[in-house]
Amino acid sequence: MTEHVQPAPGPRDQRPLLIGAMTLLALVMVFLAPMALDYYTVNILIRACLYAVAALTVDMLWGYTGILTFAQGTFFGIGAYAVGLVFTHYGFSPTTAVLAFLGALVAAALVAAIVGWFAFWHGASPLYAGVVTLVLPIIVVQLLYSGGTLTGSSSGLVGFEAFDLEIETWFYIAGTLAVLTTATLTIVVRSDVGRVLVAIRENETRCSYLGINAPRIKIVLFTAMAMVAAMAGYVFTCFGMVVAPEMTGLVFGTELIIYTALGGRGTLVGPLLGTIGIDGISSYLSGELPYLWKLIVGTVFVAVIILLPRGLIPTLGSLLGGFRRRETARVSGLRLRRVEPKGFASQSGAMALAISGLDRRYGSLKVLSGVELTVGSGELLSVVGPNGAGKTTLMRCISDGHERTAGHVAINGNGIGRLSPHRIVELGLGRSFQNTSLFETLTVADCLRLARTRWERPHLFTRSREICLPEAALRVVEATGLDAMLDHETRNLSHGMKRALELSMVIALEPSVLLLDEPTAGLTKPERMMVGSILVDLCRSESVSVVIIEHDLDFVREISSRVVVLHQGAVLIDGTVDEVVSSELVHAVYAGKGAAGQDERAPA
Numbered sequence: 001m002t003e004h005v006q007p008a009p010g011p012r013d014q015r016p017l018l019i020g021a022m023t024l025l026a027l028v029m030v031f032l033a034p035m036a037l038d039y040y041t042v043n044i045l046i047r048a049c050l051y052a053v054a055a056l057t058v059d060m061l062w063g064y065t066g067i068l069t070f071a072q073g074t075f076f077g078i079g080a081y082a083v084g085l086v087f088t089h090y091g092f093s094p095t096t097a098v099l100a101f102l103g104a105l106v107a108a109a110l111v112a113a114i115v116g117w118f119a120f121w122h123g124a125s126p127l128y129a130g131v132v133t134l135v136l137p138i139i140v141v142q143l144l145y146s147g148g149t150l151t152g153s154s155s156g157l158v159g160f161e162a163f164d165l166e167i168e169t170w171f172y173i174a175g176t177l178a179v180l181t182t183a184t185l186t187i188v189v190r191s192d193v194g195r196v197l198v199a200i201r202e203n204e205t206r207c208s209y210l211g212i213n214a215p216r217i218k219i220v221l222f223t224a225m226a227m228v229a230a231m232a233g234y235v236f237t238c239f240g241m242v243v244a245p246e247m248t249g250l251v252f253g254t255e256l257i258i259y260t261a262l263g264g265r266g267t268l269v270g271p272l273l274g275t276i277g278i279d280g281i282s283s284y285l286s287g288e289l290p291y292l293w294k295l296i297v298g299t300v301f302v303a304v305i306i307l308l309p310r311g312l313i314p315t316l317g318s319l320l321g322g323f324r325r326r327e328t329a330r331v332s333g334l335r336l337r338r339v340e341p342k343g344f345a346s347q348s349g350a351m352a353l354a355i356s357g358l359d360r361r362y363g364s365l366k367v368l369s370g371v372e373l374t375v376g377s378g379e380l381l382s383v384v385g386p387n388g389a390g391k392t393t394l395m396r397c398i399s400d401g402h403e404r405t406a407g408h409v410a411i412n413g414n415g416i417g418r419l420s421p422h423r424i425v426e427l428g429l430g431r432s433f434q435n436t437s438l439f440e441t442l443t444v445a446d447c448l449r450l451a452r453t454r455w456e457r458p459h460l461f462t463r464s465r466e467i468c469l470p471e472a473a474l475r476v477v478e479a480t481g482l483d484a485m486l487d488h489e490t491r492n493l494s495h496g497m498k499r500a501l502e503l504s505m506v507i508a509l510e511p512s513v514l515l516l517d518e519p520t521a522g523l524t525k526p527e528r529m530m531v532g533s534i535l536v537d538l539c540r541s542e543s544v545s546v547v548i549i550e551h552d553l554d555f556v557r558e559i560s561s562r563v564v565v566l567h568q569g570a571v572l573i574d575g576t577v578d579e580v581v582s583s584e585l586v587h588a589v590y591a592g593k594g595a596a597g598q599d600e601r602a603p604a
């Protein structure tokens, strides 16, 4: 195995040490604060720290993963009600305290898993997910109202016994929970998993074509964050010894979103400090200005959203110098490593790609009709045809089981049925897009590692420095100079570089069937030749079956072992390059005449 070290790797990554030092410093401050603060302020800060934990979960979901959720307040309330219900109806003891804690976690996890399943099933839009999380608080509040003496109805539950601790102890607990939650989540967002979360936010569709099961990841994250919020709610009620339906409601859920946006979403430290600051100030203002304080917070929110869309803490950090928000962590000393392929050609003995009777209609428009096609192992098939012939639609029908209207598609002998794109990737398919579809704020290294998710499980707490690629993908990376740009953000790459990156990503999947939609569009002649030779090599050395849509007939002639001409959604001719090039029918179609030879552009 050869190791390629990125030139000038720069200094070692100091961030883990920095996170450790900051966490320690924050814990020391938590320990010292009660000595310097009065009773009322300590009281307020306990509440603010616990609200901050809930806001951190909003930031993980919304700021990092792009899931706008109104439900985190409800999960906080579920944790709170677990305490209220157990202590009211079964009394307080160490056993019931443990039971209430476990009940809080289990109830929050169950509700979140069910809501997450509804909100994030394959094909659900972000708006739909937002609406589902909006409905949850409304339902939970109604259930609590109608719970009678069990839930205390609109009055909630009060007067139950709980832990008898000093206020300083509660402050230590709440402060430590806020600090440790921030530290843990900071490590997670800087890890390989953090990169996947940002990728889902940036381009969920592309994730699924890299074999990443985005809906499942979102459900797991939603459930985990619900449990964290419930933990904060548990501590809150043990301290306050009162629960009310409002603690699970929509207003509280929205306030958490406001705190997150004001503090600076996608930064963790922003929502933490934002919540502590705003909730702390609000507590004073609500006493001094009982009717005005919400109006003030609302006005500040609108002003910040318009004037400082990044939020208060990042803006303040930029003014003081040094703070630059990065979508994902930068890692120095990145290494490219050549690995033996685990995927590529299937040994099943079945046809690599088999399509029969494939139809695709959009309403009354019949785009594909009765397409029959097979591609053997190691074949390089070019699909050509005039604009609008249905070539891209054919690719969509092969790579997403929900796309076709009728017919059968099998990859390595496995029918795709109604499988989602990420499941079809598992069958051995890789697809690149007509319009480059990448993750704009991620780096080249991030994108390459994302493409390897199928083969290397992302770490939850660490970020790998190595990018392991099969020979063919490494060749594209090296030949195009991407290896010297591993830490460059994708949005800053030239068009040619983006195409090269997309090609290396799809090869990094090690597919046995590779669908490429105009991979050389916008490339220079030498770049096209390089891509052509890599594809031919891939077919020969790894027996990959490549299906390529191309308009450049010279390129097609050079690389193809077979050509299919698609016309008006049907296969017009399927043969060798020579057969297609010498076909009168094909000439007629490209000259704008119908398959029967009549001029299509001539008026009827």
Ligand SMILES: Nc1ncnc2c1ncn2[C@@H]1O[C@H](COP(=O)(O)OP(=O)(O)OP(=O)(O)O)[C@@H](O)[C@H]1O
Pocket (backbone or CB within 6 Å): 362, 365, 367, 385, 386, 387, 388, 389, 390, 391, 392, 393, 394
């Ligand atoms: N979502 C859609 N809804 C309705 N019609 C569609 C949809 N997608 C594609 N079509 C129609 O299907 C036909 C085939 O489109 P397709 O993109 O597959 O053609 P193509 O052969 O790839 O063309 P090009 O070479 O220009 O990319 C076109 O007439 C197009 O307008």
